[in-house]
Amino acid sequence: MDIRKIRLNLWPRVFRRWAPSSLFARSLLIIILPVAVMQVAVTWAFFEAHWQTVTRQLSDGLAGDIAWDVSAYQADPSAANLARLVDRAERTQSLSIALQPGKALPTGRPRGRLLPAFDQGLRNAIDDRMTQDFWLDTTRYPAFIDVRVKVKEGVLRIIAPRDRAFAARGHVFIMWLAGATFLLTAVAVAFIRNQVRAIERLAAAAEAFGKGVDAPHFKPHGAREVRQAAVAFIAMKTRIQRHIEQRTALLASVSHDLRTPLTRLKLAAELAPASDRIDAIKEDLSEMEHMIDEFLAFARGEGGEPVEAVDLGELAHAAAAAASRAGTAVDVSAAEGISAQLRPNAIRRALSNLVNNAAAHAGRVAISVERTGAGLTICVDDNGPGIPEDQYDEAFKPFSRLDAARNQNVKGVGLGLAIARDVARSHGGDISLSRSPLGGLRAVIGLPG
Numbered sequence: 001m002d003i004r005k006i007r008l009n010l011w012p013r014v015f016r017r018w019a020p021s022s023l024f025a026r027s028l029l030i031i032i033l034p035v036a037v038m039q040v041a042v043t044w045a046f047f048e049a050h051w052q053t054v055t056r057q058l059s060d061g062l063a064g065d066i067a068w069d070v071s072a073y074q075a076d077p078s079a080a081n082l083a084r085l086v087d088r089a090e091r092t093q094s095l096s097i098a099l100q101p102g103k104a105l106p107t108g109r110p111r112g113r114l115l116p117a118f119d120q121g122l123r124n125a126i127d128d129r130m131t132q133d134f135w136l137d138t139t140r141y142p143a144f145i146d147v148r149v150k151v152k153e154g155v156l157r158i159i160a161p162r163d164r165a166f167a168a169r170g171h172v173f174i175m176w177l178a179g180a181t182f183l184l185t186a187v188a189v190a191f192i193r194n195q196v197r198a199i200e201r202l203a204a205a206a207e208a209f210g211k212g213v214d215a216p217h218f219k220p221h222g223a224r225e226v227r228q229a230a231v232a233f234i235a236m237k238t239r240i241q242r243h244i245e246q247r248t249a250l251l252a253s254v255s256h257d258l259r260t261p262l263t264r265l266k267l268a269a270e271l272a273p274a275s276d277r278i279d280a281i282k283e284d285l286s287e288m289e290h291m292i293d294e295f296l297a298f299a300r301g302e303g304g305e306p307v308e309a310v311d312l313g314e315l316a317h318a319a320a321a322a323a324s325r326a327g328t329a330v331d332v333s334a335a336e337g338i339s340a341q342l343r344p345n346a347i348r349r350a351l352s353n354l355v356n357n358a359a360a361h362a363g364r365v366a367i368s369v370e371r372t373g374a375g376l377t378i379c380v381d382d383n384g385p386g387i388p389e390d391q392y393d394e395a396f397k398p399f400s401r402l403d404a405a406r407n408q409n410v411k412g413v414g415l416g417l418a419i420a421r422d423v424a425r426s427h428g429g430d431i432s433l434s435r436s437p438l439g440g441l442r443a444v445i446g447l448p449g
């Protein structure tokens with residue numbers, strides 16, 4: 001593969017793996033990352049260009065004073081000169097000088113020296129200006145620096161105020177910077193939270209609508225683009241609902257209009273003298289009636305039925321009892337108390353369609369209800385001939401009946417699976433077919449939990 005292509009592909013993958021996935025975290029990163037980099041840059045520039053320069057200049061000044069005092073003492077080490085020197089240093093240089101006769105320089109490093117390079121500048125500045133040995137402690141006293149210089153008579157101890165050597169107030173600058181950053185970040189977090197919440201609400205409303213739950217209190221909210229998306233979503237939702245209503249109304253009126261002549265025909269057939277032909281007509285008529293019922297159910301599909309808590313165990317037992325009355329024994333295995341927010345009539349119809357299919361093609365039927373990690377499943381198994389795998393999609397199509405059923409002369413319109421799938425999808429779930437461990441078909445209604 002072309003090396004450039006590899007690079008191009010690698011970057012988004014690395015980015016995807018390390019970048020946070022939520023919009024909130026990403027927006028936060030977009031704001032905070034530049035601020036953090038900026039802060040580091042400004043802090044570095046401040047210390048490098050300002051704080052260190054000022055400190056170096058101060059150290060140079062202090063070192064110069066110390067070197068001058070030491071050489072002035074050494075030029076005339078008399079007591080009178082020392083007294084004059086001490087007095088002048090006190091008044092004009094803010095240094096207090098004392099001679100410790102006969103003493104040697106302390107050995108070893110000063111106590112508590114945490115930052116070895118901290119006073120290196122001052123050390124070098126003194127070193128440059130004097131040939132005498134000296135010892136330096138910048139950490140022992142918070143406000144003073146202790147410098148000791150070896151002279152012939154002993155040790156000259158010089159105490160200098162700390163701010164004569166180091167630029168103070170660097171930490172104040174850092175605190176201002178950190179405080180301002182913290183405040184701005186908090187404001188940014190609050191604003192981003194608000195924007196993201198608008199998108200989350202839109203997503204929740206769309207998801208609820210997909211599951212068939214209406215969200216009547218949903219109002220566009222947030223930035224203009226998000227509000228536009230929300231308005232578009234509401235318009236789309238209204239269009240879909242209108243479309244469904246039109247479909248329902250049309251099919252309902254057609255079916256209704258067909259029912260009246262059908263009832264008249266049935267009545268006429270009942271009144272006619274019994275014969276084989278009349279029996280055949282009656283059979284056709286009842287098949288037509290079944291078709292019209294199915295057709296109506298398919299049209300209603302998404303109808304305006306409200307959702308409520310439905311106990312799936314009870315539902316399975318009811319479907320099994322209905323099938324038993326029609327002459328097929330059905331085993332049910334369902335744990336207690338598995339319930340979900342569903343449209344009771346729609347889901348009952350979907351399950352009974354599956355059970356009727358199984359009962360039409362097989363002698364043994366089993367229903368099991370389970371709660372899985374992702375949601376709920378209702379499983380209908382039978383020991384019939386099943387459906388070849390490549391005809392699963394065909395079986396779901398409205399009005400499609402597979403050859404096997406036709407050849408076996410099993411009655412049907414071909415809408416049962418289409419209606420069941422419609423119902424499952426309107427609840428945000430789906431139906432899948434597979435081979436059953438019993439030998440026939442397994443139809444599984446999967447619903448979100």
Ligand SMILES: Nc1ncnc2c1ncn2[C@@H]1O[C@H](COP(=O)(O)OP(=O)(O)OP(=O)(O)O)[C@@H](O)[C@H]1O
Pocket residue numbers: 294353357358359361382384385386387395396400401402403404405406411412413414415416417418440441
């Ligand atoms: N349990 C099953 N075993 C074998 N074949 C099945 C089974 N269930 C469905 N089929 C096949 O799938 C086809 C479509 O089923 P579907 O329920 O949609 O229609 P139908 O049963 O023919 O008619 P309707 O249910 O509308 O009265 C059936 O005609 C049949 O060939």
Ligand SMILES: [Mg+2]
Pocket residue numbers: 353356357412415416417
């Ligand atoms: Mg059927």
